[in-house]
Amino acid sequence: MGKQPAAVVGIGQTHHRAKRQDVSMAGLCREAIDRALLDANLTLHDIDAIVVGKAPDLFEGVMMPELFLAESLGAAGKPLLRVHTAGSVGGSTAIVAASLVQSGVHKRVLTVAYEKQSESNAMWALSVPLPFNMPVHAGAGGYFAPHVRSYIRRSGAPTHVGAIVAAKDRNNALKNPYAHLHNEGTTVESVLASTMLWDPIRYDETCPSSDGACALVIVDEDTAKASPNPAWIHGTVMRSESTSAAERDQVNPQASRDAAAYLWKQAGITDPFEEIDAAEIYVPFSWFEPMWLESLGFAGEGEGWQLTESGETAMTGRLPVNCSGGVLSSNPIGASGMLRFGEAALQVRGAAGEHQVDGARRALGHAYGGGSQFFAMWVVGSEKPTS
Amino acid sequence: MTRTLSAPVTVAFDYTRSTGPVLGRFLTGLRDGVVVAGRTSDGEVVVPPLEYDPVTHEQTTDFVEVADTGTVTSWTWVPEPVAGQPFDRPFAFALVTLDGATKPLFHAVDVASPDQISTGMRVRVRWAEERVGHINDLLCLEPAADRDEAADGVAGEGRARPRLRDEAATELSRPGESDADGGDGPEPVTGVVTPVSLDYVYAASPEESTFYRGLDEGRILGQRCPSCQKVYVPPRSACPTDGTPTEGEIELSGLGTITTFCIVNVPFLGQKIEPPYVSAYVLLDGADIALLHLILGVPADEVRMGMRVKAVWKPREEWAYSLENIDHFAPTGDPDADYDTYKRHL
Numbered sequence: 001m002g003k004q005p006a007a008v009v010g011i012g013q014t015h016h017r018a019k020r021q022d023v024s025m026a027g028l029c030r031e032a033i034d035r036a037l038l039d040a041n042l043t044l045h046d047i048d049a050i051v052v053g054k055a056p057d058l059f060e061g062v063m064m065p066e067l068f069l070a071e072s073l074g075a076a077g078k079p080l081l082r083v084h085t086a087g088s089v090g091g092s093t094a095i096v097a098a099s100l101v102q103s104g105v106h107k108r109v110l111t112v113a114y115e116k117q118s119e120s121n122a123m124w125a126l127s128v129p130l131p132f133n134m135p136v137h138a139g140a141g142g143y144f145a146p147h148v149r150s151y152i153r154r155s156g157a158p159t160h161v162g163a164i165v166a167a168k169d170r171n172n173a174l175k176n177p178y179a180h181l182h183n184e185g186t187t188v189e190s191v192l193a194s195t196m197l198w199d200p201i202r203y204d205e206t207c208p209s210s211d212g213a214c215a216l217v218i219v220d221e222d223t224a225k226a227s228p229n230p231a232w233i234h235g236t237v238m239r240s241e242s243t244s245a246a247e248r249d250q251v252n253p254q255a256s257r258d259a260a261a262y263l264w265k266q267a268g269i270t271d272p273f274e275e276i277d278a279a280e281i282y283v284p285f286s287w288f289e290p291m292w293l294e295s296l297g298f299a300g301e302g303e304g305w306q307l308t309e310s311g312e313t314a315m316t317g318r319l320p321v322n323c324s325g326g327v328l329s330s331n332p333i334g335a336s337g338m339l340r341f342g343e344a345a346l347q348v349r350g351a352a353g354e355h356q357v358d359g360a361r362r363a364l365g366h367a368y369g370g371g372s373q374f375f376a377m378w379v380v381g382s383e384k385p386t387s
Numbered sequence: 388m389t390r391t392l393s394a395p396v397t398v399a400f401d402y403t404r405s406t407g408p409v410l411g412r413f414l415t416g417l418r419d420g421v422v423v424a425g426r427t428s429d430g431e432v433v434v435p436p437l438e439y440d441p442v443t444h445e446q447t448t449d450f451v452e453v454a455d456t457g458t459v460t461s462w463t464w465v466p467e468p469v470a471g472q473p474f475d476r477p478f479a480f481a482l483v484t485l486d487g488a489t490k491p492l493f494h495a496v497d498v499a500s501p502d503q504i505s506t507g508m509r510v511r512v513r514w515a516e517e518r519v520g521h522i523n524d525l526l527c528l529e530p531a532a533d534r535d536e537a538a539d540g541v542a543g544e545g546r547a548r549p550r551l552r553d554e555a556a557t558e559l560s561r562p563g564e565s566d567a568d569g570g571d572g573p574e575p576v577t578g579v580v581t582p583v584s585l586d587y588v589y590a591a592s593p594e595e596s597t598f599y600r601g602l603d604e605g606r607i608l609g610q611r612c613p614s615c616q617k618v619y620v621p622p623r624s625a626c627p628t629d630g631t632p633t634e635g636e637i638e639l640s641g642l643g644t645i646t647t648f649c650i651v652n653v654p655f656l657g658q659k660i661e662p663p664y665v666s667a668y669v670l671l672d673g674a675d676i677a678l679l680h681l682i683l684g685v686p687a688d689e690v691r692m693g694m695r696v697k698a699v700w701k702p703r704e705e706w707a708y709s710l711e712n713i714d715h716f717a718p719t720g721d722p723d724a725d726y727d728t729y730k731r732h733l
């Protein structure tokens with residue numbers, strides 16, 4: 001027996017902010033959950049199982065937070081799973097939740113992912129010096145900046161392409177009431193004028209540090225009949241690889257290419273650039289837009305930056321990318337991947353509000369994590385998949 | 388000589404916690420010298436209050452004050468307390484149902500030996516003198532001679548008691564962003580600081596230990612994967628491609644090529660090197676994987692991909708089992724390496 005059809009019928013997210021000191025971790029999750037359930041016209045009583053995700057425990061200093069959160073998440077008496085794949089976790093958590101429905105095990109699954117970055121300091125948590133080693137690590141920016149430089153060298157991209165991405169996403173975020181950053185008047189010039197943090201990455205080319213959560217309600221075909229606009233899941237994929245291996249391609253990792261190829265095959269897509277109407281791609285540093293465009297097969301090797309530079313990834317382009325403002329505008333790390341998945345679903349449900357792409361029928365949600373080590377992606381569509 | 392090297396490492400951070408309105412109410416109560424419980428939809432009176440009702444899943448809004456006296460319902464003895472526990476002498480952890488509550492609170496009971504505590508024993512709260520809105524405001528419980536008459540209150544009819552407020556109380560509380568209590572006392576507690584400190588022993592693998600011992604002798608030792616033939620520096624107990632331990636001993640010269648790099652301009656907590664500095668992947672001649680290290684001896688904006696560099700060692704008397712024995716890499720002055728020689732390492 002093949003996979004059972006599954007659809008997203010409820011999407012909720014918090015207002016993402018630098019500090020959400022008005023809510024606890026449980027309260028943050030519930031803000032997203034309650035919105036998702038309202039959207040789905042369901043209550044916690046209707047839910048069969050709950051899948052929770054968040055990024056490394058050191059970010060809040062709570063080991064196994066699912067233990068103390070269980071009751072608040074409505075999980076008492078129900079299966080509760082926690083998923084953990086670093087920054088991609090929001091995506092892989094949604095995929096695990098979807099698989100519980102696709103397998104026929106459960107009919108109505110709630111999934112939630114969160115991060116309360118204000119309770120700690122992610123830069124510190126990612127750079128704890130280890131004995132015997134050289135203490136040159138400098139957070140996620142320090143990790144990815146050399147690989148961005150490699151991409152620029154390999155592709156010959158003009159050096160302002162990263163700024164184009166940042167200006168685009170920040171302006172898209174103005175259309176998203178939930179986005180953390182609402183920086184009016186961001187331009188390519190203003191991004192280029194911002195402080196160089198991890199050369200070649202500038203301040204305005206980095207994601208913010210956010211508190212926030214996202215929740216999805218994923219249901220079976222029968223339950224989805226009650227929804228006016230379910231987002232059907234057309235394909236899901238996860239792939240992993242070693243962080244550091246001899247001659248590993250850090251710009252265009254094998255796991256990313258393999259994942260994309262399998263995803264398009266599942267969704268029956270042969271030309272993703274033509275067939276995907278909107279993409280929510282995990283871009284924590286601006287240059288990762290052209291990098292992932294290539295890795296995902298939207299552009300040929302070394303040509304991703306041309307799509308960005310020519311405006312094709314803007315809301316008015318042929319492949320709008322990160323209409324929500326993306327990770328560059330809101331980054332509650334554990335939730336960031338689920339936000340990509342949820343925003344993709346909002347697009348095909350026609351429910352993205354001011355940042356809606358007209359007539360979006362198929363959309364990509366994408367997340368990556370670790371040292372470009374974990375990948376999670378899905379394609380959602382307005383029509384039920386035919387196979 | 389031990390086979391592997393190990394060293395202590397401490398991971399410590401003062402985490403902050405936003406309490407939210409429910410736990411904030413409980414902690415505000417503790418600061419003010421009262422125990423606030425939450426009533427659930429099925430009539431249970433729970434200390435501390437549950438943030439969300441286990442049956443209706445609604446946020447708890449029904450708060451009641453309960454007594455600071457109660458009854459031990461179960462307990463365990465702690466003969467050898469560890470750091471961070473309420474006492475540095477033996478004590479009991481107990482479940483105590485406070486008078487007026489229906490569910491027990493887990494806390495310490497200050498008794499000198501296990502024969503001084505029993506299930507059914509009456510206890511009372513010992514309050515901290517300086518209270519700040521933290522669970523430790525309730526220092527512990529201690530034996531109470533008898534059931535005192537004030538403890539007969541029914542849940543929900545919380546007794547009036549003097550509200551003890553002190554100056555320290557506001558230190559950890561944050562300006563209320565949600566609903567204030569409308570009273571004229573200090574702001575409600577909305578946050579606490581939770582210091583966490585974990586002590587680990589960091590153990591290097593046998594292969595890594597060989598590498599670090601080599602560094603202590605001024606040598607850079609790599610190993611080869613017997614399956615894929617790639618040379619790893621540091622060596623690995625499992626080649627990431629084949630899962631095979633690397634083997635042999637390949638001494639590398641300390642000459643190499645910068646494949647890619649970033650200039651770190653951003654200061655951050657715990658940083659060991661003052662910015663700006665160049666953090667670079669250095670592909671040592673003869674190795675198949677680049678090392679991350681520091682580049683000095685050249686202005687940061689003159690560092691290039693392909694630049695030839697050499698290891699600059701610290702004075703011998705400063706050597707240890709560490710990659711830090713190599714103080715940094717500096718340009719050799721030779722022409723840059725051809726892109727084709729390192730492009731597959733990007």
